[in-house]
Amino acid sequence: MASVNQLIGVSIAYVVFLFAVAFFAERAAASGRRGWLGSPLVYTLSLSIYCTAWTFYGAVGYAARSGMEFVTIYLGPSLVMIGWWWVLRKLVRIGRAQRATSVADLISARYGKSNTLAIVVTIMSVIGVTPYIALQLQSVTLSLSIFAGPDDAGGFSQPGGAFWIAVGLAVFTVLFGTRNLNANERHDGVVIAIAVEAVVKLVALMAVGIFVVWGIAGGIGPMMERINTSPIGEWNVDRSRWVALTALSAAAFLCLPRMFQVLVVENQDERHLQIASWAFPLYLLLMSLFVVPIAVVGLDLMPAGSNPDLFVLTVPLAEGRIGLATLSFLGGFSSATSMVIVATLALATMVSNHVVMPVWLNAQGNGASVSGDVRNVVIFARRTSILVIIGFGYLYYRFSGGGAALAAIGLISFVGVAQFLPAMLGGIFWRGATRTGALSGLIVGFVIWVYCSLLPSFGPDVVLSRELFEVGPWGVGLLRPEALFGIEGLDATVHAVVWSLTLNTFAFVVMSLMTFPGPLERLQGAQFVNVFDHSTQTRGWDAAFATSEDLMIMSQRILGPTEAQNLFRAEARKQGVRGHLPEPTQAFLQHLERELAASVGSATAHAMISQLVGGASVSVQDLMAVADESAQILEYSNQLEAKSAELSRTAGQLREANDKLTALSVQKDAFLSQISHELRTPMTSIRSFTEILRDTEGLGQVEKTKYASIIHGETIRLTRLLDALLDLSVLENGQVNLNVESGRLSEVLDKSIVTAQAGAMRPLTIKRRHLDEAIILTTDLDRLNQVFINLITNAQKYCAAQTPILTIEVHRNGENVSVVFADNGIPIPVQSRALIFEKFARIKDTEGDGAGLGLAICREIMTRLGGNIRYAPDLEGNAFVIDLPRSAAMAAQ
Amino acid sequence: MDKHVLLVEDEMNIIEAIRFLLSREGWRVDTHSDGATAVEIIRKLRPTLVVLDYMLPGKNGLDILLELRNDPDFVNLPVLMLTARGQLRDREQAEKAGVSRFMTKPFSNTEVVTAVRDLVQLAR
Structure with a gap:
C-alpha cells in the first residue's frame, strides 16, 4: 500500500505541475502568443469541470446503487451541447456583448442592471454551491483515507486533511484567479490548468475501466455477460426520475456559476462552441463508458457494505495496482480541484462585484470613484471572497458530517442553481420578462428549494425536526417538506425539482405579466432577445459614399436652411473649395453629426448620416437608441402638451376673472353714476331754489313758501337716500349685527302696518288672517319689520x-313659513322682474321719490336672516313672498 | 326772434326751477318728460332752444342729441345738456355728438341763464 505521505507528495507535485502549466500559459497569453491556448480543444476540455469528483467517483456509486440512472447526469449537458444553436449560442453571444462576468451579472443586466437581482443570485449561488464544494473536499479526503487504510488510521485524520486541502485550493485559486484583473475576467492560466486536469481525469477513469474490462473481466464478451447477470443491467427505469434528472442536469449545466464561467466568460471565440457541441458530448461519453463495468466488477469483487462511490479507487487497490490507483486518485483529485477552483472563482467574482464593492463604494462616499485604490480593493475583495467561500465549503463539510452519499449532495446543489433557469431563459427569449417577475421567481424557487431539498438533506432533527417531516409545520400536513401540497410518493429529488421549478416559473411569468418593464429593462430586454439581429459597426464613416448635396438637403431639414447653409459654407471655406458645398470628409461628417445631434439627439443623427453615407446599414442598436430618444422626446412633448393645456386653462380662468372684474367695474361705474344721479338731482333743486330765494327780489309769500317746501322735501329725500345707502352698505359687507329675539308674527305685522301707514298720503286697505299669524318667530325682528x-x-x-288693497297671508308647510304680500295693482312687467331686487331699479322713474334701494335692502336683509324674498308672478296682482328662515318659526302655544 | 325753449326733464322740481329762470328771461317754456317721444315733440314744436336732461325714461339725452344732429333741420339747433351722472365720459360723448353746451347738475342759476343767452347770441 502506498503511504498517505507518498500520495500527498504526488499530489503536491501534481499541483506544482499545474502551477507551472498555468504560469506559462499566462506568460504566453500575456505576450500575445496564444496559439493553441485559444483552441477549441482547450475550450471543450475546460467544460469538463462539469465532471467533478461527483461524476468521477459518484457515477460508479450511482450506477451500483440505481443502475443506469446515472446516465441522466451526462445526458442533460449533452443535449444542451448538441442543441447549442438554440440556447448556448445566444447565451454566449449575449454574455460577450454585455461583457457579463457571471450569472448574477447577466441576470441583473437583463433586468435593467438591477443590483438587487445580482445580490439575490449571488446569495443563492453561494448557498447552492457551498454543499458542492464541501462534496469535493469530502471526496478528496475520502479517497486519501482509502489509501491510508483502516490499519493506518493514525497517519491521516479526515477533518485535518480536508482543512489542508481547502487551504491548498484556496491558495491556488487566489494565485491564479486574482493575479490580474482583466476587464473580461478571463483566466488563461486557470483554463489551461483545468484542461490538463480534464485530460488527467479522463485518462485515469479510462485506465481503470480498461483494467477492469480486460484485466479483471477478461474482455468485452465476458464483461457483457457479467453486466447482464448483475442487477444494474436490469434497466429498471423510473421514468419520472429520468425526465426530471435529465432536465435538471441540463438546467444545472446552463446555470451553474462555474459552467457560466467556462462556457461564456472564458469563451474566446464563438466558433469554439460549434466544435464543443460534439466534442464535449464525446468527452462525456468516454467518461461514462466504463462506469457500469467498474460498478459491476466492484459489486462482485468488493466485500458487501463497501462504499461503491470509491470503487474507482478500491478496485485497483484490491487488485494491488498501486500505480493505477494513484492515477485514479489523481483523476479524482483533478475533478475536485478543478471544480473548486473555477466555482470559487466564479462565486468570488459575484460576491466581490455585487456585494463587497457596492458596500465599499457606498462606505467611501462619492470620493473614491476611479483612483488607484479601487484596483487593489477589488483584488482584495476577491481574495477575501475566495477564502470565505472555501471556508464555507469546509464548514459545511465539517457540520454535515460527511455522511450523505455524494450524488445526493450534487443533486441538491443542482436543484438550487436550476432556479436561475426561468429568469435566464425567459430573459433571453421573452421581452415581456420583468425585473419583478425574475425576482419573484427566484425567491419563490429558492425558498422551496431550501425548505424541500436543502434543509431535509441534513436529515431529521438536525435543522428540521422529525415531527416536521411527519406531520408538517404547525401540524399542517400540506406543508410537509417532502410531500408538499399532499403530493406523496414522489421521489424527493423529483418532488423538489417539480415544485420549485414549477412555482418559480409560475411566479416569474405571472409577475412579469402583471408588471411593466422600466425603460432600461425594455432596452436591455431587446438587446438580449434580439442579440443576433444586432450588427456591430464602428462609428466612423466611409466618406466615399456620401454626396454633399444629400447631406445638405438633410441638414436643411433638421437645422433650417440658413444655419445649414452657413455650416456648409464655413466648411467649404475651411477646405478651400469654391462654392458652398464642401467635400464630405471624415472630419466634416463627424462635425455634422455632432451639429445634428444637438438638434435631434445623437442616435438619430448617427442613424440619419449612416443612411446617407450608405454602406453601413442602421443597426438594431441604433434603432433602439432612436426609439429611446423618441420616447424621451415624446414624453417631453407630452409634458409640453400638458403644460400648454394647463396654460390655456389658466388663460381661460384669467379671461373669466377679467370678465368678472370688467363686469364688476361696469357695475361699479353704473352704481356710481346712479348714486351721483340720485344725490345730484335733489341737490340741483335745492341749489336752484335757494339761489332763486336769495337772488329774486319781490317774490310773493306763496312762492317763497312753495320753494322752501321743495327745498325741505328734497333734503328729506337726500337724507333717506343716504340712510338707505348706508344700510345697504352695512348689509352687503356683512358687518351687520343681528339682534335675535322672539316674538309673535302677528305683533311684528301690526307694528309694520302702523309705521308704514303713518303719514301715508293714499289710503290702503290691508287684509289679514290673524289666526294664521299665531306663530312665534326667533330672528332679528327689527330687520324683519323693516322688510x-x-x-x-x-x-x-x-x-x-x-x-288699493293689500292682502297679507301666512302660509305654513311643516317647518317652512312664508308671508305673502299681494296687492291688487298691475303686475310688474316680465322684462323688469329680474331687476327689481337690484339697486336703483325702479319700474318707472317718474313715480315716487324712492331711490330704488328698498327691495335691494329687503333682499340683503332676508339673506342675512337666512330666509328669502321673491316676486311671485303666478299669484294675482303684485305679490311678494317672504320665506322666513327655517327653524325661526314655531307655532305659538 | 321767438324765444321758445323746450325743456326735456323728468324731475318736477327741476322743471319748476328752470321754468322760473327762463320765463323771467322772456322765454316761452314748454316741458316734456319722456325721452322716447322727445325727438317727435321737438320736430313738432320746432323750439329755438332745447334744454335736455341726460337721464330720461325711455331714451337717454345722448341718443336724442345724436338723432337731432342727424337731421339737417336740427344740425344747428342749440342744445343745452344737463346731467346728474357726473361722468367725464358723458361730456366727451356729448361734445362729440355736437352738444352746444354741457352742464353738470347741480348748476348755478346764473350759469344756466348766461349759457342760454350765449347760445341764442351764437345762433343768431
Whole structure:
C-alpha cells in the first residue's frame, strides 16, 4: 500500500505541475502568443469541470446503487451541447456583448442592471454551491483515507486533511484567479490548468475501466455477460426520475456559476462552441463508458457494505495496482480541484462585484470613484471572497458530517442553481420578462428549494425536526417538506425539482405579466432577445459614399436652411473649395453629426448620416437608441402638451376673472353714476331754489313758501337716500349685527302696518288672517319689520288700483313659513322682474321719490336672516313672498 | 326772434326751477318728460332752444342729441345738456355728438341763464 505521505507528495507535485502549466500559459497569453491556448480543444476540455469528483467517483456509486440512472447526469449537458444553436449560442453571444462576468451579472443586466437581482443570485449561488464544494473536499479526503487504510488510521485524520486541502485550493485559486484583473475576467492560466486536469481525469477513469474490462473481466464478451447477470443491467427505469434528472442536469449545466464561467466568460471565440457541441458530448461519453463495468466488477469483487462511490479507487487497490490507483486518485483529485477552483472563482467574482464593492463604494462616499485604490480593493475583495467561500465549503463539510452519499449532495446543489433557469431563459427569449417577475421567481424557487431539498438533506432533527417531516409545520400536513401540497410518493429529488421549478416559473411569468418593464429593462430586454439581429459597426464613416448635396438637403431639414447653409459654407471655406458645398470628409461628417445631434439627439443623427453615407446599414442598436430618444422626446412633448393645456386653462380662468372684474367695474361705474344721479338731482333743486330765494327780489309769500317746501322735501329725500345707502352698505359687507329675539308674527305685522301707514298720503286697505299669524318667530325682528314696512310702503306708493288693497297671508308647510304680500295693482312687467331686487331699479322713474334701494335692502336683509324674498308672478296682482328662515318659526302655544 | 325753449326733464322740481329762470328771461317754456317721444315733440314744436336732461325714461339725452344732429333741420339747433351722472365720459360723448353746451347738475342759476343767452347770441 502506498503511504498517505507518498500520495500527498504526488499530489503536491501534481499541483506544482499545474502551477507551472498555468504560469506559462499566462506568460504566453500575456505576450500575445496564444496559439493553441485559444483552441477549441482547450475550450471543450475546460467544460469538463462539469465532471467533478461527483461524476468521477459518484457515477460508479450511482450506477451500483440505481443502475443506469446515472446516465441522466451526462445526458442533460449533452443535449444542451448538441442543441447549442438554440440556447448556448445566444447565451454566449449575449454574455460577450454585455461583457457579463457571471450569472448574477447577466441576470441583473437583463433586468435593467438591477443590483438587487445580482445580490439575490449571488446569495443563492453561494448557498447552492457551498454543499458542492464541501462534496469535493469530502471526496478528496475520502479517497486519501482509502489509501491510508483502516490499519493506518493514525497517519491521516479526515477533518485535518480536508482543512489542508481547502487551504491548498484556496491558495491556488487566489494565485491564479486574482493575479490580474482583466476587464473580461478571463483566466488563461486557470483554463489551461483545468484542461490538463480534464485530460488527467479522463485518462485515469479510462485506465481503470480498461483494467477492469480486460484485466479483471477478461474482455468485452465476458464483461457483457457479467453486466447482464448483475442487477444494474436490469434497466429498471423510473421514468419520472429520468425526465426530471435529465432536465435538471441540463438546467444545472446552463446555470451553474462555474459552467457560466467556462462556457461564456472564458469563451474566446464563438466558433469554439460549434466544435464543443460534439466534442464535449464525446468527452462525456468516454467518461461514462466504463462506469457500469467498474460498478459491476466492484459489486462482485468488493466485500458487501463497501462504499461503491470509491470503487474507482478500491478496485485497483484490491487488485494491488498501486500505480493505477494513484492515477485514479489523481483523476479524482483533478475533478475536485478543478471544480473548486473555477466555482470559487466564479462565486468570488459575484460576491466581490455585487456585494463587497457596492458596500465599499457606498462606505467611501462619492470620493473614491476611479483612483488607484479601487484596483487593489477589488483584488482584495476577491481574495477575501475566495477564502470565505472555501471556508464555507469546509464548514459545511465539517457540520454535515460527511455522511450523505455524494450524488445526493450534487443533486441538491443542482436543484438550487436550476432556479436561475426561468429568469435566464425567459430573459433571453421573452421581452415581456420583468425585473419583478425574475425576482419573484427566484425567491419563490429558492425558498422551496431550501425548505424541500436543502434543509431535509441534513436529515431529521438536525435543522428540521422529525415531527416536521411527519406531520408538517404547525401540524399542517400540506406543508410537509417532502410531500408538499399532499403530493406523496414522489421521489424527493423529483418532488423538489417539480415544485420549485414549477412555482418559480409560475411566479416569474405571472409577475412579469402583471408588471411593466422600466425603460432600461425594455432596452436591455431587446438587446438580449434580439442579440443576433444586432450588427456591430464602428462609428466612423466611409466618406466615399456620401454626396454633399444629400447631406445638405438633410441638414436643411433638421437645422433650417440658413444655419445649414452657413455650416456648409464655413466648411467649404475651411477646405478651400469654391462654392458652398464642401467635400464630405471624415472630419466634416463627424462635425455634422455632432451639429445634428444637438438638434435631434445623437442616435438619430448617427442613424440619419449612416443612411446617407450608405454602406453601413442602421443597426438594431441604433434603432433602439432612436426609439429611446423618441420616447424621451415624446414624453417631453407630452409634458409640453400638458403644460400648454394647463396654460390655456389658466388663460381661460384669467379671461373669466377679467370678465368678472370688467363686469364688476361696469357695475361699479353704473352704481356710481346712479348714486351721483340720485344725490345730484335733489341737490340741483335745492341749489336752484335757494339761489332763486336769495337772488329774486319781490317774490310773493306763496312762492317763497312753495320753494322752501321743495327745498325741505328734497333734503328729506337726500337724507333717506343716504340712510338707505348706508344700510345697504352695512348689509352687503356683512358687518351687520343681528339682534335675535322672539316674538309673535302677528305683533311684528301690526307694528309694520302702523309705521308704514303713518303719514301715508293714499289710503290702503290691508287684509289679514290673524289666526294664521299665531306663530312665534326667533330672528332679528327689527330687520324683519323693516322688510315688511318696505313692502307695505311699496304697495302704498305704486299700487295702481283705484282702491288699493293689500292682502297679507301666512302660509305654513311643516317647518317652512312664508308671508305673502299681494296687492291688487298691475303686475310688474316680465322684462323688469329680474331687476327689481337690484339697486336703483325702479319700474318707472317718474313715480315716487324712492331711490330704488328698498327691495335691494329687503333682499340683503332676508339673506342675512337666512330666509328669502321673491316676486311671485303666478299669484294675482303684485305679490311678494317672504320665506322666513327655517327653524325661526314655531307655532305659538 | 321767438324765444321758445323746450325743456326735456323728468324731475318736477327741476322743471319748476328752470321754468322760473327762463320765463323771467322772456322765454316761452314748454316741458316734456319722456325721452322716447322727445325727438317727435321737438320736430313738432320746432323750439329755438332745447334744454335736455341726460337721464330720461325711455331714451337717454345722448341718443336724442345724436338723432337731432342727424337731421339737417336740427344740425344747428342749440342744445343745452344737463346731467346728474357726473361722468367725464358723458361730456366727451356729448361734445362729440355736437352738444352746444354741457352742464353738470347741480348748476348755478346764473350759469344756466348766461349759457342760454350765449347760445341764442351764437345762433343768431
